[in-house]
Amino acid sequence: MKHSTNQQKRRGRGPARRIGRTLALVLPVVLVLSGTLAVTRVNWSGNPSNSVLTASDASDIAADGKAAHRAPQDVLRDKLLTELQENDPGVVLTHLQQAVAERPSLAKHCTSIARALGRAAVRIYGPTRAQSYARPVCDTSFASGVAASHI
Numbered sequence: 001m002k003h004s005t006n007q008q009k010r011r012g013r014g015p016a017r018r019i020g021r022t023l024a025l026v027l028p029v030v031l032v033l034s035g036t037l038a039v040t041r042v043n044w045s046g047n048p049s050n051s052v053l054t055a056s057d058a059s060d061i062a063a064d065g066k067a068a069h070r071a072p073q074d075v076l077r078d079k080l081l082t083e084l085q086e087n088d089p090g091v092v093l094t095h096l097q098q099a100v101a102e103r104p105s106l107a108k109h110c111t112s113i114a115r116a117l118g119r120a121a122v123r124i125y126g127p128t129r130a131q132s133y134a135r136p137v138c139d140t141s142f143a144s145g146v147a148a149s150h151i
Contacts, residue, residue, distance in 0.1 A: 073109035080113065081120050089121045089133035089142070097137055110138035118145020 076099055084092045096113060100106050106113075114137050121130035127146060134143035 072103070073106055073113065076106060076109075077113045077116055080117060084117060084120050084124065089117065089125070089130065090135075092117060093133065093135060093137045093142060100138075111141040114138040114141035115145035115148070118142040118147075119149040122146055122149035 076096075080092050080096055080099075083095065093114070096110065096117070100110050118130065118134075118141070121133065121142075122145075124130075125133075127149070130146045131143065134146060
């Protein structure tokens, strides 16, 4: 009689053990997926109006292979150089200062960006007019960019 009692106990553990094993396999996968989805919902851009990266945004970025692997300082430099075509260097330098204030990690790249803006300003405005916009942004790097292009 004792033998049949042990079999009943084992059978009682069977479904519970299977459920436990299933949960042990499925639960980590669910947690990883929910964590990944949570990270995609965080506003990493700093732009409050664009808080969610949608699948179409990701495909647009991935379509341009270079854009997916560009550093923030390269994106900022290119944006400011493009803006220099439309605005005077004073406005662009103000935007550089604002970008560095908003993202302090860009401060170490401020000098190279300001020099690139100075060189571009010489090409657009000529050395004398470009120099007139010089001001102490990133340790006068804009002015050194102007001077380097003029020599």
